[in-house]
Amino acid sequence: MEVLVLLAPLLSFIVIGLLGSKIGDRTSGIIATLSAFLSFILTLLIIPQALKQPIHITLYNFLPLENYNLSLGLYYDPLSSITTAVVTFVAGVIFLYSLGYMEHYFGKWTFKFYAYLSLFLFAMLLILLSDNLIGIFFGWEGVGVASYLLIGYFHDKKFATDASFEAFVVNRIGDWLFIFGIISTFLIFGTLTIPELFEKVDEVSKTSLALATLLLFGGAVGKSGQLPLHTWLPNAMAGPTPVSALLHAATMVAAGVYMVSRLYPLFENAPDTLKVVAVVGGLTSFFAALVATAQYDIKKIIAFSTMSQLGYMFLALGMGDMVGAMFHLTTHAFFKALLFLAAGSVIVAFHHHLQDIRYMGGLRKYMPFTYAGFMVGALALSGIFPFAGFFSKDRIIGSVLEESVFWGIVGLGGSFLTAYYIFREGFMVFHGEERFRGEYGEVHEVGRVMVIPMVVLGVLSVVFGFVGGWYSGVMGDVRHVHLSVAVGSVVVGLLGIGVAYGVFVKRVLSPESLYESLKPVHALFQSQFFTEFFYHKILARGYFNLSRASYLIGDRKIIDGSINLFSFGYLRVVRVLWKLLDIKAIDLFINWLAMFILSTGRRVSFIQTGLINNYIFFLLLGIVLILGIMLYGLNKVKGQG
Amino acid sequence: MTAIPLEAFLTVSGLIFGIGMFGLIVRRNLITLLMSLELCLNAVNIAFVGADAHLGLVEGQIFALFIIALAAVEAAVGLGIIIAIFRYRKVESSDEVRDMRG
Amino acid sequence: MFKLIVFIIFSAWAVISSLGVVLFSNPVYVILWLLSALISIAGIFFVAGAELVGAIQLIIYAVAIAVFYIFVLTAVPWEKALKKDSHYRVEGVIAFPFIILLYIEMFIVFTLGVMASPKKQLKLFIERIGNAEVVGSILFSKYFIAFEIVSLVLLMGMIGAVLIGRKESQTYDGDTS
Structure with missing residues (x-):
C-alpha cells in the first residue's frame, strides 16, 4: 500500500504514454485523475499509522557503496504523509479541472499532457516520500523535466518554448547547487538516509554543516523561484493554466520549502544558513508583492503572488517556525490553486485568447461561480478572518515579529501589498465596465467539470484554517498567535482591499492619472526591478x-x-x-x-584448359609429389630414429 | 594351406589403380572416363580385401562394401550429369565441355 | 599353392581387362572389358576369402552398374560414340612417366606398410564362424550408423540423379510449343 501511493501515478504515466493515442484524450485524463485520487485515498489510510510511528520502508538497494547502501526507500512521518495527502488531493482536483480546461485542445495529442502530469505527480511524490537525499534529487530532476515539458506544452508558440528553456536553465543552477549540497552532506555525514542524518546531526562540525545547508538551500531557491533565481517562475505561466496551478503554485515550487522543512534539523544546527534563508525569503516576499502590483497578465499576477507567499514560507523557516511554513504551504496550496483555476476559467471563457486584465471587466454577471471562487481565494490570500490564509499567515507574521521587528514589519507591508494586488486584479476582471466588448463576443460560465474543483477548493480554503491547531499539534509545535498581531494583520489586509476598492471600483483616484504620475515607479515594478531585463x-x-x-x-x-x-x-x-x-x-x-x-x-x-582429363593429370602430379615428399620426410625421420 | 602374400594383392591393386588413372587422363569419351574411375575404385577394394586377408580382420571388407555402395551413387549421379550435358549440348566428348578454360 | 595359382590367373585377367578398358576406343567393347575386369576382381575377392564382398561385387557391380552404363550408352547416338580419336595421345605420353613414378612410390609405400603390419590375429575366429556372418554382425553393430548414412547417401544420389537427368520442358522450348 505504501508503495502503491508512489506507483499509481507512475503506472498512469506508463499506460497513458504507451496507449494514449489508442484510448483517447478524455480517457487518459480520467485515468490520470483516478490515479491521483487513488494515491490520495491510500495516503489517507496511511496517515493514522504514520502519525503514531514513522514508517520507514527500504524497497531496493541499488548502489552498495563502501560503508553505505544507496537505496530506494520510503519514509512516512507526519510531515511527509500530510504533505503527500495535500499534494495528491490538490493534484487530483486540478487533474479533474484540466479535463474541462483542455477540452479545447482535445484531439491534438492531449493525452501527452496527462502523461506529463502523471509523471510530474510521480516525481513530486518521490520528493515527498523518499527516505534519502538521492531519491529526493531524482524526484527533483523529475519535476524539473515534467515542468519543462509542461511549460513548453504549447510548443508551437515561441514564448512557451523560450519560457520552458529559461525554466530549465535557471533550475539547472539550483540543481547544481543542490547536488553539491547532497555531496557535501554525504562527505560530512557518511550517509544520505534522512532519519540517520537527524541522529548524527549533533556530531558534525557546525561550519561544514553551514556550507552544506547553504548549498542545499541554493537548490531550494532555484526550485521555489526565490530572489536571485526567480525570473523563470512568472514566465512559466506560458504553460496551460492547470499546469500553473499545479506545478507553479501549489506543489512543485513548494518542493524547495518542503525540502528545507524535511531537513530542518540540519538547518536548525546551522544558524548562519537560517539567517540567509530568512533574508532571501523576506526580500523575495516584499519584492514579488511590489512587482505584482504593476502586472497586467491575469496569470502573472498570481505567479508573483506565489513567489511572494513562498518568500513568506522561507521567512518563517529562517525565523525558526517550520510548522508555520508548512501550514502556510498547505493552505496556500488550496487557495492558490483556487485562484489559478478561477483565472483559468476566465481564460477559457475568452477561448484562450485573452489574458490581459486591462481588456477584461464586469465578468461578475456572467461567471458567478468563478467570481465567488476568485474572491474566496483572494480573501484567503489576503489573510482575512476566517479564511485559511488568516491562520497560516498570522502565525508566520507572529513568529517573525517575535524574532525580529524589522522583518515583521516587512511581512506586514507585504501583506498589505498582497491584499492590494490581488483585489486590484479581482476588481479589474470582475467589476467595472466590460472592456472586452466587441472583440471576444459572449462569455459564459465554464462547465461543471471545472466548477466542481473550484467549489471543493473554495470550501477547503474557507475551512482548512480551523484545522491549524490539530496540524500544529501533530507536527509538535503549537504556537498561539497574539490577538494584537491577528487584528493588525487583518486590518492591514482590509486596508489593502480598501485601497484597491477605492481605486478600481469607486474610482476615488483615477487609476489612469495615478499611472501617469507614478510612471517611473510603475515601470520599475513592472520590469521586476529590471532583474528580468x-x-x-x-x-x-x-x-x-x-x-x-x-x-x-x-x-x-x-x-x-x-x-x-x-x-x-x-x-x-x-x-x-x-x-x-x-x-x-x-x-x-x-x-x-x-x-x-x-x-x-x-x-x-x-x-x-577446361579439360577434365588435364585436371586429373594435375591431380596425378599432386599425388606423386605429395607422396614423394611424405616418403622423403619418412625417410628422414627413420634416419634420425 | 598357403596364404597369398599381401604383396601380391597390393601389386595387383596398384597396377589396376595406375591403369585406371591413366585411363582417366587419356580417355576422351565421358562415359569411358567414368568406367576408368570404376577401375580405380575396384583397385582400392582389392587392397582392402587383401589387407583383411593378411590381418585376419573384417573391417576392410565392410569398407569395401561402403565403397561399392558409393560407387553406385557416383555412377548414378555421374551418368545423370552426362545425360544432362548431352541433352543440353548434344556432345559427349570431354574436349567439347571446356567452359572452365582460362 | 593352388590358391596362389588361381589368384595369379585372376590377377592377370583383371590387369589385362583393365588395359582393355583403357585402350579400346569403341565404348561397347570398353563396357565388355569393364565387365570382364569386374568379374575377375570378384574372383580375386573369392580367393582372398571375402565371399560376401565377392558376391556383392558380382551382383551389384557386374550386373547392375554395368547394365546401367549400357543404358546410358544407348542414349548416346552411335556416330558420336564411335568417334575415331577416342584418346588424348599427347597427354598419354606426358602422363606415362608420372604413372611409372606413381608405381614406384606405391611400391615403396606398400613395402614399408607390409613390413610394419602386425601378424594375423583373428584368423582362427573368422574361420570358425564364417566370413559372411562376421562381416554382417560387425557391419550391423559397430558400423551401424555408417551403414545408415551410406543408405541415406544412396537415397540422395538417387534423387540427385533423377533431378539432374530428367527432362526439363523449358530446355526444349523450341519443341514443346
Missing part, C-alpha cells in the same frame, strides 16, 4: 555576445587560422610528397606489379 539582456545576451566575440576572435582567427595554416602547409608537403614519391616511385611500382601479374596470369592461364 538584467538576466535576459545583460547576462544571457552578454554571454551570447561574448560567445560570438570569442567565436569570431578565438575560433575564426586563432584556431581556424592555425588550422588553416596547418592544413595549407600539410597540403604543400603532401603535394611535394605526391609528386616525388607517389608518382615517381609508388605508382610506377604498382603499375609494374599490376602489369606483371596480368602478363603472368596470361602466361599461366594456358594450364586451365
Whole structure:
C-alpha cells in the first residue's frame, strides 16, 4: 500500500504514454485523475499509522557503496504523509479541472499532457516520500523535466518554448547547487538516509554543516523561484493554466520549502544558513508583492503572488517556525490553486485568447461561480478572518515579529501589498465596465467539470484554517498567535482591499492619472526591478555576445587560422610528397606489379584448359609429389630414429 | 594351406589403380572416363580385401562394401550429369565441355 | 599353392581387362572389358576369402552398374560414340612417366606398410564362424550408423540423379510449343 501511493501515478504515466493515442484524450485524463485520487485515498489510510510511528520502508538497494547502501526507500512521518495527502488531493482536483480546461485542445495529442502530469505527480511524490537525499534529487530532476515539458506544452508558440528553456536553465543552477549540497552532506555525514542524518546531526562540525545547508538551500531557491533565481517562475505561466496551478503554485515550487522543512534539523544546527534563508525569503516576499502590483497578465499576477507567499514560507523557516511554513504551504496550496483555476476559467471563457486584465471587466454577471471562487481565494490570500490564509499567515507574521521587528514589519507591508494586488486584479476582471466588448463576443460560465474543483477548493480554503491547531499539534509545535498581531494583520489586509476598492471600483483616484504620475515607479515594478531585463539582456545576451566575440576572435582567427595554416602547409608537403614519391616511385611500382601479374596470369592461364582429363593429370602430379615428399620426410625421420 | 602374400594383392591393386588413372587422363569419351574411375575404385577394394586377408580382420571388407555402395551413387549421379550435358549440348566428348578454360 | 595359382590367373585377367578398358576406343567393347575386369576382381575377392564382398561385387557391380552404363550408352547416338580419336595421345605420353613414378612410390609405400603390419590375429575366429556372418554382425553393430548414412547417401544420389537427368520442358522450348 505504501508503495502503491508512489506507483499509481507512475503506472498512469506508463499506460497513458504507451496507449494514449489508442484510448483517447478524455480517457487518459480520467485515468490520470483516478490515479491521483487513488494515491490520495491510500495516503489517507496511511496517515493514522504514520502519525503514531514513522514508517520507514527500504524497497531496493541499488548502489552498495563502501560503508553505505544507496537505496530506494520510503519514509512516512507526519510531515511527509500530510504533505503527500495535500499534494495528491490538490493534484487530483486540478487533474479533474484540466479535463474541462483542455477540452479545447482535445484531439491534438492531449493525452501527452496527462502523461506529463502523471509523471510530474510521480516525481513530486518521490520528493515527498523518499527516505534519502538521492531519491529526493531524482524526484527533483523529475519535476524539473515534467515542468519543462509542461511549460513548453504549447510548443508551437515561441514564448512557451523560450519560457520552458529559461525554466530549465535557471533550475539547472539550483540543481547544481543542490547536488553539491547532497555531496557535501554525504562527505560530512557518511550517509544520505534522512532519519540517520537527524541522529548524527549533533556530531558534525557546525561550519561544514553551514556550507552544506547553504548549498542545499541554493537548490531550494532555484526550485521555489526565490530572489536571485526567480525570473523563470512568472514566465512559466506560458504553460496551460492547470499546469500553473499545479506545478507553479501549489506543489512543485513548494518542493524547495518542503525540502528545507524535511531537513530542518540540519538547518536548525546551522544558524548562519537560517539567517540567509530568512533574508532571501523576506526580500523575495516584499519584492514579488511590489512587482505584482504593476502586472497586467491575469496569470502573472498570481505567479508573483506565489513567489511572494513562498518568500513568506522561507521567512518563517529562517525565523525558526517550520510548522508555520508548512501550514502556510498547505493552505496556500488550496487557495492558490483556487485562484489559478478561477483565472483559468476566465481564460477559457475568452477561448484562450485573452489574458490581459486591462481588456477584461464586469465578468461578475456572467461567471458567478468563478467570481465567488476568485474572491474566496483572494480573501484567503489576503489573510482575512476566517479564511485559511488568516491562520497560516498570522502565525508566520507572529513568529517573525517575535524574532525580529524589522522583518515583521516587512511581512506586514507585504501583506498589505498582497491584499492590494490581488483585489486590484479581482476588481479589474470582475467589476467595472466590460472592456472586452466587441472583440471576444459572449462569455459564459465554464462547465461543471471545472466548477466542481473550484467549489471543493473554495470550501477547503474557507475551512482548512480551523484545522491549524490539530496540524500544529501533530507536527509538535503549537504556537498561539497574539490577538494584537491577528487584528493588525487583518486590518492591514482590509486596508489593502480598501485601497484597491477605492481605486478600481469607486474610482476615488483615477487609476489612469495615478499611472501617469507614478510612471517611473510603475515601470520599475513592472520590469521586476529590471532583474528580468538584467538576466535576459545583460547576462544571457552578454554571454551570447561574448560567445560570438570569442567565436569570431578565438575560433575564426586563432584556431581556424592555425588550422588553416596547418592544413595549407600539410597540403604543400603532401603535394611535394605526391609528386616525388607517389608518382615517381609508388605508382610506377604498382603499375609494374599490376602489369606483371596480368602478363603472368596470361602466361599461366594456358594450364586451365577446361579439360577434365588435364585436371586429373594435375591431380596425378599432386599425388606423386605429395607422396614423394611424405616418403622423403619418412625417410628422414627413420634416419634420425 | 598357403596364404597369398599381401604383396601380391597390393601389386595387383596398384597396377589396376595406375591403369585406371591413366585411363582417366587419356580417355576422351565421358562415359569411358567414368568406367576408368570404376577401375580405380575396384583397385582400392582389392587392397582392402587383401589387407583383411593378411590381418585376419573384417573391417576392410565392410569398407569395401561402403565403397561399392558409393560407387553406385557416383555412377548414378555421374551418368545423370552426362545425360544432362548431352541433352543440353548434344556432345559427349570431354574436349567439347571446356567452359572452365582460362 | 593352388590358391596362389588361381589368384595369379585372376590377377592377370583383371590387369589385362583393365588395359582393355583403357585402350579400346569403341565404348561397347570398353563396357565388355569393364565387365570382364569386374568379374575377375570378384574372383580375386573369392580367393582372398571375402565371399560376401565377392558376391556383392558380382551382383551389384557386374550386373547392375554395368547394365546401367549400357543404358546410358544407348542414349548416346552411335556416330558420336564411335568417334575415331577416342584418346588424348599427347597427354598419354606426358602422363606415362608420372604413372611409372606413381608405381614406384606405391611400391615403396606398400613395402614399408607390409613390413610394419602386425601378424594375423583373428584368423582362427573368422574361420570358425564364417566370413559372411562376421562381416554382417560387425557391419550391423559397430558400423551401424555408417551403414545408415551410406543408405541415406544412396537415397540422395538417387534423387540427385533423377533431378539432374530428367527432362526439363523449358530446355526444349523450341519443341514443346
